Amino acid sequence: MTDTKIPGTPRSRPDASERELHTAYDTALLDLDGVVYAGGDALPHAVASLRAAEADGMGLAYVTNNAARTPETVAGHLTSLGVPADASEVVTSAQAVARVIADDVPAGSRVLCSGGEGLRVALRERGLVPVDSADDGPVAVVQGYGGPDMRWALVSEAALAVSRGVPWYASNTDLTIPSGRGIMPGNGTAVEVVRLAAGREEGPVVAGKPLPPMHRETILRTGARRPLVVGDRLDTDIEGAYAGGVDSLLVLTGVTTPAVLLAARPDHRPTYVAADLRGLLVPHPEVVRDGDGWRCGGVRALVRDGRLAVEGEGDALDGLRALCAAAWTDAGEGRCGLPADEALERLGLGA
Structure with missing residues (x-):
């Protein structure tokens, strides 16, 4: 892990982690809707990823802004999906x-x-x-x-x-x-x-995310010492992690699109980015300066003719990470307004 940010410090690129995230952090503070399930059904790869992370020693806590259901009901739902959970692991x-x-x-x-x-x-x-x-x-x-x-x-x-x-x-x-x-x-x-x-x-x-009462409630109930917030929303999950001074993983299984991520303001920029919860189980590659652009894996991103652009061939998520660096660096403490549709289409990520 590199370049961990504190509140008030703009992040210019996603961080790297040489270790799998589930071994680098003691507890995952997981949002539910858009992260673990949608409409009551488990999202692809969610159950297997959570079971693997827990089996390797990572604590799992389910932190949701949805106030409709009791922790017992939420835990029962998770267990029915194949993720054994106790009501004490649910924070609402x-x-x-x-x-x-x-x-x-x-x-x-x-x-x-x-x-x-x-x-x-x-x-x-x-x-x-x-x-x-x-x-x-x-x-x-x-x-x-x-x-x-x-x-x-x-x-x-x-x-x-x-x-x-x-x-x-x-x-x-x-x-x-x-x-x-x-x-x-x-x-x-x-x-x-x-x-x-x-x-x-x-x-x-x-009281809820991204505000301090929710973070306080979560820490009081979980006792997490090195937590990783995992969410799909920039304005609740990621902003809440930023406000609490803890690291975050954005998964692209909910409301945040790649285009919205590129335009994120400083307090909405996650530490890590992944397609889904499998991102918990892997190291995260470094995004490095490469001339007038940024490189991650085999993909280079840069600003060209007033637009975000990508070059090379490689993993689409590596390309998105490089694009984040190019966009966030260009935006500084604001939002990036550069067109990114062609770059995202080239990566197969749409707009």
Whole structure:
């Protein structure tokens, strides 16, 4: 591993690791949707990769912004897919926001819960009482993803309470969530509905990724000393790792496309890049300066005539890593706006 970054330091290229990542880090902090599964079904290579990493001694923790399900339910789902998991290995944004609320209000307080069973269980775990109506005397309002069957009435009650000035919290504000059928609305969409309906300019106190309460919850529950965040989203998984000062692996099985990765702002640039979770089990090649460009493996990337370009032949992911170096170096502390469609097509990665 090289060039490990700290918060506030722009990353100019993906890092290298001479060791397989599952032996270089003690715990993988894995996002679920878009990383391990999509729409409930395991993603290709996910189960075999996780079983191999765990068998070799790597700790696995499942860290999700999805607040709908309880840790027991998530662990049961993972086990059914072939990845044996215990509820203690699951950390949710519901748990993180429940801890934040419990720090702010007296024990036994009523909290209007606009969310699913996972959020209700997390509130009870912290000695709070979930209620359903703005007329039930809540001292706080909390929103969390309630699944595709989320009741509109709960969103309406949350809006009523927030409009009355009740303190407002959210497990997370992800606008979308991946599914087996495509991208669906996430909790952030419901949060925006409440904000608009309540006439609020500012949003709620948020606990989930990429914010510190989620990182704190994860470290408290896992005890990880050298964690590696593994995710598919730049604005939650990778930004959360950056904010926490820990390394990250982006897998391209979820919402982030190669083109979006090339345009990533500094706090959205991952330490490592892989096609899928097999990236945990292999070393990662070095990206090196090569004249006016960057080389990884047999592929060289550079800026030519105002566009990102690639030369040579080699692995497509090596080419993407080299392109990241060319794009991020050109962008510095901003976003790269150079066209990359031709370079990505040449690598077989599309736009």
